[in-house]
Amino acid sequence: MEGFDADTISSSIDFCYGNKSAIVRKEFKVFEFAEKYDIYVLKEACCHAFEENVCKENVFEIVQIAYSHNFEELKEKCKKVLAENKGKLDLAKLNGLSKNVLIDVFCI
Numbered sequence: 298m299e300g301f302d303a304d305t306i307s308s309s310i311d312f313c314y315g316n317k318s319a320i321v322r323k324e325f326k327v328f329e330f331a332e333k334y335d336i337y338v339l340k341e342a343c344c345h346a347f348e349e350n351v352c353k354e355n356v357f358e359i360v361q362i363a364y365s366h367n368f369e370e371l372k373e374k375c376k377k378v379l380a381e382n383k384g385k386l387d388l389a390k391l392n393g394l395s396k397n398v399l400i401d402v403f404c405i
Contacts (some may be wrong), residue, residue: 298334324347325343328344356379357390357391357393360375
């Protein structure tokens with residue numbers, strides 16, 4: 298399981314064995330692990346956590362995941378956070394978003 302630290306691997310396995318809290322605050326790394334090894338239930342759990350916790354501080358990272366994996370509900374949540382905070386967002390990060398995301402968010 299090259300490329301992942303022991304904590305990420307352990308948390309992912311613990312989750313799969315029923316410990317639903319094992320991935321809390323580790324969702325980004327666990328999602329990468331789940332994506333690499335195609336563990337659907339783990340990807341879904343991370344996606345749900347992203348939906349619950351998306352905010353202006355993490356929206357840029359989460360919106361990339363939402364669009365690259367076509368998670369519709371997560372896209373909508375991210376679009377809402379971006380639109381509600383458009384005057385408070387880091388312009389450098391905003392400019393780093395793909396044109397598709399920018400058009401989808403701000404030209405509704």
